[in-house]
Amino acid sequence: MRRLLVFTLCIAVAACHRKPSVPADVVARVGERMIALADFKRYLERNTGTDLAQMGPEVASAILDQYVEEIILSEYASAHGVEIPAEQIASAVRNDAGATVIEKRDDMRRQKLIAELAADVATPTDIAVRAYYDQHAAEFRSGEEVHVRQILVHDENLANDIQQKLKKGSSFDDLSSQYSLAPNAKKGGEIGFVARGELPKMFEDEIFALKPGSVSGVIRTDSSFHIFRVDERKPPGVVDLQTAAPVIRERLKEEEVRNRIAEVVGKARKEMPVSVLTKRLPFRYSGTLPKSENE
Incomplete structure (x- = not known):
């Protein structure tokens, strides 16, 4: 009887210490x-x-x-x-x-x-901002950029015809509005400023070889034909500390958070x-x- 009681107590104690099931x-x-x-x-x-x-x-x-x-x-x-x-x-x-x-x-x-x-979190000091600017100088250098417009069509003969019209002085904006299938067609085909590495290499090589006001040849992709015009070029430059400071302060504060x-x-x-x-x-x-x- 005593052994049975001890055995029962052991089971009860073990049950009390058993983790609840998950x-x-x-x-x-x-x-x-x-x-x-x-x-x-x-x-x-x-x-x-x-x-x-x-x-x-x-x-x-x-x-x-x-x-x-x-x-x-x-x-x-x-x-x-x-x-x-x-x-x-x-x-x-x-x-x-x-x-x-x-x-x-x-x-x-x-x-x-x-x-x-x-x-x-305190606002980063001018000293901290300057230190970040000096230590991350490459982040504040900008490469050369070009301002680009595009006409996109799916017919090669039409693309060649458009390019001939452009060579004769027709308006890129007008031809874009009339023929282009690109989303920005009604805005003169404007893409905006782009830097190297932002466009496919076949486009980049042609675009960055153009002078402002000049038009590319017809560039063929799998199912489309593209014509680009460069309006403006921006040379490489450096963002000065005064311009970069607000961005750096926000970045430093986010890092501390x-x-x-x-x-x-x-x-x-x-x-x-x-x-x-x-x-x-x-x-x-x-x-x-x-x-x-x-x-």
Whole structure:
């Protein structure tokens, strides 16, 4: 009898210490919060427009990490007093067809937390701006650019006829409006300023050899014929510090905000255990989050 009682007590104690079972559809956990595969699929579709079945495992892993990090920030925000009034969440859901209350609540918590972090970031000093400018000089050099117009047609004889008219002085704008099939046809075929590397090489070689006011030969692609005109050329140049400063300040501030967010995620992961239940995923997980391979 005594042995039976001891055996029964052992079973009871073991049951008390056994981890609660995790629902079969759960693929990740953030603290006490469980993330189902269906939640992740919804996130994918809403943010990338792609079905999980059409996505490679490395990309899926990276996006799962991003999704879990967003949940971490939302849960951390809630644990540290960041809450959103129910009426604001309801209003946001009404304005975003297909969003759930939980999705909107998470988004709004996270956005509020990030806004608070950003508000604490000081405006970068002139010294910091100058240092960035000097260290990233190549970013503020511009290559040669040309201002280009285009006429596009699908008939070679028509293309040759248009080019002959252009050589005789006909208006490029008028011929573009009359014949071109390009989206910008009614605007004189204007493409705008382009730099090397922005257009296919077969176009680039011809265009950058033209002088302002001159017209290219007919350039044939698979099913189209193109004629270009160069209106203006801009020589290579350097963006001065005064012009670049506002962009640099914004860039430095964004970088500091990202650093603050990374610090918060690090703190949150110490407060809330995070794990990916890799065996439950329909792809081979290769992300950076802790793995739980026994569930």
